[in-house]
Amino acid sequence: MTVSQATRRPILAGRQTTTPNATVTVAPPASRLSLRVPAGTVAAVSKALGIELPTRPKASASANGRHALWLGPDEWLVIDESGADLAGLLGSVADFHSAVDVSHRNVGFIVSGTGAAMTINAGCPQDLSLAAFPVGAVSRTILHKIEIVLYRTGEAEFRVECWRSFADYAFTFLSAAARDGSS
Amino acid sequence: MLLIRCPYCEEERPELEFRHAGEAHIARSSEMTELSDDEFEKFFFVRQNPKGLIFERWRHIHGCGRFFNAARDTVTDKFHLTYKAGEPKPEITLMAPAEPAAWANREPSELNVDMPSKEGGR
Numbered sequence: 001m002t003v004s005q006a007t008r009r010p011i012l013a014g015r016q017t018t019t020p021n022a023t024v025t026v027a028p029p030a031s032r033l034s035l036r037v038p039a040g041t042v043a044a045v046s047k048a049l050g051i052e053l054p055t056r057p058k059a060s061a062s063a064n065g066r067h068a069l070w071l072g073p074d075e076w077l078v079i080d081e082s083g084a085d086l087a088g089l090l091g092s093v094a095d096f097h098s099a100v101d102v103s104h105r106n107v108g109f110i111v112s113g114t115g116a117a118m119t120i121n122a123g124c125p126q127d128l129s130l131a132a133f134p135v136g137a138v139s140r141t142i143l144h145k146i147e148i149v150l151y152r153t154g155e156a157e158f159r160v161e162c163w164r165s166f167a168d169y170a171f172t173f174l175s176a177a178a179r180d181g182s183s
Numbered sequence: 184m185l186l187i188r189c190p191y192c193e194e195e196r197p198e199l200e201f202r203h204a205g206e207a208h209i210a211r212s213s214e215m216t217e218l219s220d221d222e223f224e225k226f227f228f229v230r231q232n233p234k235g236l237i238f239e240r241w242r243h244i245h246g247c248g249r250f251f252n253a254a255r256d257t258v259t260d261k262f263h264l265t266y267k268a269g270e271p272k273p274e275i276t277l278m279a280p281a282e283p284a285a286w287a288n289r290e291p292s293e294l295n296v297d298m299p300s301k302e303g304g305r
């Protein structure tokens with residue numbers, strides 16, 4: 001008996017909305033880790049991941065396409081754009097922690113352009129000025145009716161992470177907001 | 184929109200990220216089975232529901248996910264202060280007196296707002 005290989009079908013793969021002021025792109029697949037780490041274990045987990053877990057609110061750390069995003073006092077979202085096996089890296093950490101692979105739970109969107117902040121502010125009530133939300137800032141927040149993780153990767157570029165089942169909604173909403181902001 | 188200070192995120196965030204979670208500082212008995220029905224009813228159902236200052240639990244559910252406590256005025260919706268879960272209840276005497284709500288039934292002269300002049304314009 002032959003067992004057919006399961007085929008991954010990334011949702012919305014390659015979709016893009018381009019308007020004069022903002023572009024909304026579906027980010028390529030990445031591996032993601034939902035991390036809960038008590039304060040005493042942060043150093044060991046940071047070492048295993050090769051990236052220092054930030055401990056300040058709204059902070060992030062990046063190295064070689066790997067990003068550690070502060071979500072709460074003991075919670076992080078780790079994204080690796082190269083698709084590395086993040087959970088495997090933590091196998092050697094004996095101290096108590098929780099690491100759940102959520103690579104396929106989330107979908108990422110890149111919102112870029114001079115109207116990027118305005119596009120996101122169409123559904124997100126946070127202050128996205130550079131003073132309040134500088135490059136590298138990250139926050140779990142809301143986008144109209146859904147919860148997102150918002151990560152500022154550049155002055156005019158954001159990464160929006162949402163749950164897969166909300167991906168259609170998020171992409172349609174961001175696309176409409178980008179068009180509205182450019183008309 | 185209300186801005187609520189999250190003591191864990193250390194900044195004010197829009198109210199849409201938060202969820203109310205009932206009255207704060209209600210201690211659960213360590214010997215629940217020993218409680219009389221009246222005592223249990225008081226613990227489980229009876230709440231202060233005051234007009235004015237109240238201590239409440241709130242959760243930054245669409246942010247850091249943490250529960251914290253807040254001192255809020257039920258008349259004006261003003262948040263006097265927020266503090267981390269587990270911290271002692273602040274002294275009430277430290278609270279500023281409740282300010283009148285903007286919509287309270289007061290004479291315009293008592294309200295600290297600019298009123299349009301009768302000639303039109305401001």
